[in-house]
Amino acid sequence: MQADKNLKCDLLVVGGGINGVGIARDAAGRGLSVVLCEQDDLASHTSSSSSKLIHGGLRYLEHYEFGLVRKALIEREVLLRAAPHIMWPMRFVMPHDKGQRPAWLIRAGMFLYDHLARRELLPGSRSLDLRRHASGEPLKPEFVRGFVYSDGWVDDARLVVLNALDAAEKGAHILTRTRCESVQQQGQLWHAELRTRSGEQIAVEARGVVNAAGPWVARFLGEAAQKKSSKSVRLVKGSHIVVKRLFEHDHAYIFQNPDGRIVFAIPYERNFTLIGTTDIEYRGPTENVAISPEEIDYLCTLSNRYFARPIAPADVVWSYAGVRPLLEDAAADASAVTRDYQLDLDTSGAPMLSVFGGKITTFRKLAEEAVDLIAPVLSNQRGSWTADACLPGGDLYGPKPENRSVREFEHFVHGLQTEFAWLAPALLLRYARAYGSRTRQMLAGCKQIADMGEEILSGLYALEVDYLMRQEWACSAADILWRRSKLGLHLPAGSAAVLDGWIAARATQQRSETQPA
Template sequence: MHAQSRQSVSFPLECDVLVVGGGINGAGIARDAAGRGLSVVLCEQHDLASHTSSSSSKLIHGGLRYLEHYEFGLVRKALIEREVLLRSAPHIMWPLRFVMPHAKGQRPAWLIRMGMFLYDHLARRELLPGSRALDLRRHAAGVPLKAEFKRGFVYSDGWVDDARLVVLNAMDAADKGAQIYTRTRCDSLERQGQQWQATLRRDDGHAVQVRARCVVNAAGPWVAQFLGEAAHVRSRKSVRLVKGSHIVVKRLFEHDHAYIFQNPDGRIVFAIPYERDFTLIGTTDVEYRGATEHVAISQEEIDYLCALSNRYFNQPITSSDVVWSYAGVRPLLEDAAADASAVTRDYQLDLNTEGAPLLSVFGGKITTFRKLAEEAVDMIAPVLGNQREAWTANACLPGGDLFAATPENRAVREFDAFVQGLQTQYAWLAPQLLRRYARAYGSRTHVLLKGRNKLEEMGEEIFSGLYAAEVDYLLRHEWANSAADILWRRSKLGLHFPKGSEAVLDAWLAARGQRSLQQTADEPQAASR
């Protein structure tokens, strides 16, 4: 286990790699590079996972529908990564079975069977069961569906807490020496011989000068804008911005399977059990040309998702049933596809070596982030004289070492046994609360609870199940700075608390003069053991 410690820094900062962007790709690259012994600075203009990386469908999946677009290489790469990721962080990722109801007018059953056979066999599986046909009249998944859906198919993929995945990568990077600056924008970049001179500006106006041997542009939706405006570099590649929106409603079914629905317009939408009491429905695919900082679901998208849900489920929903929604812009690699839903989810890495190296990341999906990061560092490390081998395929993310220091199938299959062990060790805490801690923090639950032996030592209970001890942990170890960070990105507790809870928690933090304990304007933080 590790705790954060302050580390004085002389300015300007000097590093091997400056990573711009604190989404999943930037955090993953920072982690991989730091683990190979490169000195790393990462800056993110807002909070970690503020945008695209916390607005996904929250799935670790190969992408069954991508087979229709003949993206066999992308699907295979993602299928291989599914089980690598599940082993690395079994607390925030777990296997999930998906039910696809079949009806007349949809893709023929033989074609679906063939696609699922291919999906099962494109990559080796140890943790996930294969697909099979399903009689919905005899299965729990058929109960909430309309009577016309009598048969279907079931297959496996995985679930992920996407925002926490980003934070865990940043934590691992910091543990290996990386300096993580949140709420810090890269204002300018200038090549000076074989180095970059960068100006980073925090949201309090404080400027930090950085000299870096290499820059990684992982700015997501801003990748092209950053190249032109900050780095003054032209690129032959571009991204296509596609908005994906989701709605959350009260639970529509009792079982633990998810659904994948085929719409007559050819789109695929998921209905997923979410946060115990809810159902998550999405996503849409809409061309986007607005400001990337302020993305919101439209009424048209809400109506679309409600209508699709009503086509399948007995229980109808309307926009008034939506308890929460979110939208994000996916920076997809530009291709010739006319339909936004057909745009490739693959990625390309563009290395510019006209002076100090500049690597830009175009496209990608959350499932392949680790492989993308590995390939990115494979490209830049030799240029920087670093020959260390890739390492992340066989490493746990923070909290993922439930039973051993290396990834293993047992941690995925025996998660409930880990929870039971926590409940025995910390019997003075409510079992449901410990289960939530186990899912959020894994083995780092012991860090959260270190030195506490009774409920009174958890501090003030700000809301039901949210104690001061947990807030302090998030401030100290996870770069949380506000109620939104805590209630909507480090957790989804905002869904369970009363309306207005965000303002109450912000006032609670302000009354104590609290903000992130990891970082000050002059002292970025690295973890130390």
Template sequence: MSSVPSSSQPEDRERCDVLIVGGGINGCGIARDLAGRGFKVVLCEKDDLAAHTSSSSTKLIHGGLRYLEYYEFSLVRKALQEREVLLKSAPHIMWPLRFVMPHDPAQRPAWMIRIGLFMYDHLARREVLPPSRGIDLREHVAGAALKKEFKRGFVYSDGWVDDARLVVLNAIDARERGAQVLTRTRCTSALREAGGWNVTLEGPEGRRELRARAVVNAAGPWAESFLRGVARPAAGEALATKSLRLVKGSHIVVPRIFTHAHAYIFQNPDKRIIFAIPYQDSFTLIGTTDIEIEGDDPGAAKISQDEIDYLCVQASRYFAKPITKADVVWTYSGVRPLLDDASGDPSAVTRDYLLESNTGAAPLLSVWGGKITTFRKLAEDAADEVARMLGEARPAWTEGAFLAGGDLSPWIGAASRPDADFERFVDALHARYPWLGGALGRRLARAYGTRVEKIIGDARSMADLGEQVAPGLYESELRYLQREEWATSGQDVLWRRSKLGLHLTPQARAQVDEWMRTHAAPAAQQRKEAPLAAQP
């Protein structure tokens, strides 16, 4: 562990109001909210943004229908309230999705499902999403891919999100409101003293010494270990009071099973559920599992053969065409940091969050648990609490605010429905740049929204976008990702900023990686943030 100068040494440290440790959805969401309230914020992330849990979700904006069985009414209502707030904030990376639930009489009875869906429809106000209803699978488009034994079902609404891009958009907004976002930068020591924290950061530019008035621990699966190993309390204090249960959720991706736009939710004999979701046009995403894990490195979690078999078997209970492990083209696993509530079944552990304040010598806020759907509300609650601890209450602002690239009105005029607005935006993009091509234009619109202008710039033809490094991927986009989105490797580009890795050959993926290596900008040039002031 790096040594930290004591408070008796010369105060030549950089300073900030709040240091946030963790560059997942919660950390970036909190950084955005606090920066928007005028606080001087630094966020550090030891790897890439969304490198772990936040890019490994089932990619749903949902209330959590199954949580009703565990009487998590408050969590479900909170998540349902957030669905449409989020859909309106970034219609390029989020959109409504209809889910089909085939009825299996051996599982939950139909009357129970009807009651659950009625509650799901009415626990929060809906303006965009249509209500649930019963369907005849012999006539509905979603029935064709299923076994003939499934004749009845239900359909309801939730939403889809590009989870890794959601993290990046929050980080961009945080930076544009004055925050420093430091990736590949590890917090190696945080010493709590009267009136503040003395912090050491280790990153591409070497060591940085920082003085922060408050620290937010948003390290996700590493939140407990941060308190027990990195954060150093003042004399007589204890920082770690909670425990996490680390639950691995794994997913498989297979070639497209169905061509319609609906997703499926399947009930399993073990009382769990899995989803089958249209993914990246050519694929179907199936997940997830719930496996409790132990160990010192949550980032090393990988799918097991048992999990692959489980997902294949459960999906094959419903689909007419069986799914085998030979069909699997990609897998990913994420570790959910769930607050230990003594539940025996990992599936029953609450997905709600807890914010733990510790004022002591200097403010510390630890984020325990949470889910991607409630990240904005979590960030708002966290910013309220940090502001309270610092004695500088400032109003919340993110409800109703757009995320980076999400305000389409300069292109399309007044907004109507998020999904319809996006299609109008695609039409406007093609009208402005007819040479761009339909597939490329739609992909860029989906990923970047109105920030696509930062990629196209003054280009008047495809040749002006630079070399085509891989099919559909041009130098102008790669330069943008380096300059604006903290991308430093092919992995960052192909599996987090996009999912182009699914569509490219190994040779093409290697070409992207090589381009990123040979065109890497020095870390100091990639940083767009203004330097912090030294302590007077």
């Protein structure tokens, strides 16, 4: 069938999760022409189903993955500086009891965690008397001793979008809801056939291909590219639950279950607590992964082991699950499978690079290494650049990443609230957290609340929806309420239908306006 559209590029990236958009951004910034296709919305699957942490991985020290932990610890502060609006430091409390490793051994592990990489932004670990610290109050009285250490929090879905936005602003074509059906090698070129949700076909001629399909990496190789690989991924399902807030302070908790698995309890969206994750083998379909009743029971039981206030499955207000495509390493326990990654570059003809494994904290380094591998094959010798660059909205106090942007974020918010005094402070805080310095771009020309258009849902104005659809590839209520934001947690039932109806009406109106009279 004749394609409706034809594109030529240096690099076709398949997959709109964190690794795919990170690679597209890095490559576009080095001057390569890039096309990225994603069969669904950006961050629809694994990359919006994480524990939402930028962390070194304290528990990986148990498996002697010192190289991975060091790499992640270095990246932790690089990322915090690059996007201080969607990431911020967080303190984690680990209650200790007799069933765990000796306190001296845990303290030694935390000392190592503190010193494997240089820290400028995050305080070190220390012991806690839970009877005298605010984090002890919500816990059962038998937990009297603990430890506290630092890591970071991230809005994972927005991290994906911001990487895609930066890639697009550097010239990349970002095609969402567009599936790569086949790639065929012809000489020194790849010929790819893409298909959009509406059925439009797009032909892409690319000098190289990056397979960043996540859980579908092996399937893409076998079905779309007709290639075999010596590497494989192990699918591990991770699920989370959200309940009404279990504690008032701003620390998170790390709990160890008697089975050895780790679960976090994290302050979430002001009024909630996020609890997860599970680590179980997964062999089902990867398109629509959901939490099981057994996983909900598991997370509730573990929470009840530590918190004085018990929770039950009926208390769960939202849940999500995702499949992590971890690099197969023959570990017997799913929770022990490595979170490191491998890049497989096939140069037998036109190059194809496949990404196996990885974790959200190391995405930027993974992307840098991926482009370092494939760019020279495409005669591009430009050096890496992302370690010293802000993500869109992260340039709070200048174009370069700054420690000040992390330490003085509240000062930035106060400046916005002074500048836009006619907006509710809570709404401006949400904008600052979502859009950072680009809040001003979104609100450009607005002098009063009426300038923001219709309030479609409580706190959601037409101005913001238009911005998300125009700038951030949002097409539906789910994109806006659950990935570009978490407003879905705060709005009443039926809100998604209202927003979808508004979006459909706006599309009809725009079509009528563009048709000739």
